[in-house]
Amino acid sequence: MHNLPNFVHIHFGKSPDELGDIEKRVLAKAHERKIISTDINAALKAESTSGERLADSIARVGGSWSFILAFLAFLVFWCIVNTVVLLTRAFDPYPFIFLNLVLSMLAAIQAPIIMMSQNRQAERDRFEAAKDYEVNLKAELEVLSLHQKIDMHVLTEIAALREEIARLHQKIPD
Template sequence: MADSRRNEVGLDQPIERRSWRLPRLSFGTEGFGRFAEFVARFMGTPTFLLWMTVFVVVWITFNVVGLFGLKWDPYPFILLNLAFSTQASYSAPLILLAQNRQEARDRLGLEEDRRVAQQSRADMDFLAREIASLRMSVNDLATRDYIRSEMRQELRDLLAELDRRAEESPRP
């Protein structure tokens, strides 16, 4: 189940790894891209920096001080410099590849955000037009207060008419 889901995930979904084991290597672009992201993420962790510091301290200690008779680099630090150069020459392209993949994910996310914003804007414009048409329709309708005032006026007119007729008609 997890492997089939992993294959369905595209560039718009980051892959979360819960363990520090190396991912399966495959020669496809997606597999190599996941490997590049793993390397880039690992090289940016405090764990990597700690182990690299331990490695350098041990290297210097054994090569300069010569503990336990171990001194494998006759010219101190040349082999260490070569190891760092090799590491940099492999890690730089992997980090750039991981950045390119992240940029592609970000671009897809931005396009989706733009699409949702356009749809939201269209929906808001539609609702604004509907509200405006409802307001115009409500303005044409008689409100309760208007009907009451009209009825009062009619009642006054009727009472006035009745009073006028009562005054005009002869009394027996």
């Protein structure tokens, strides 16, 4: 990449000043012959707050089969205790108004936490897509660079062959 403005214009179709941050970063990495880090977990973990990590954990647990089955077992237990076991002195008799209140509060708290976690997952997906773009762009630049080197090598060999043929033609008498 000796002639950077020409290289940028040929491969990106614009001047170096018109390049975006991603393209500049990829060009710098390609020029330095360094890899582009794709450790998404470390990058996102460094930027996340404790509340975001907590929301991810709650969403991970709340969306698991173990939670669903355990909560179903709790609901069955609640109904059995309040209808059969404590038939005369149930603290939440049928139609289980207190249980409905608890479920409503749980849903009111759990829904925004799950939405927060989904937003973070969407952010993670966007970040991952951007990293994929960077890696693909760098790979394409490296392939183009290899093509250019091979083309230059082939042209050098052709020029050397032409010189050899011209020299041989000069030695052969007519």
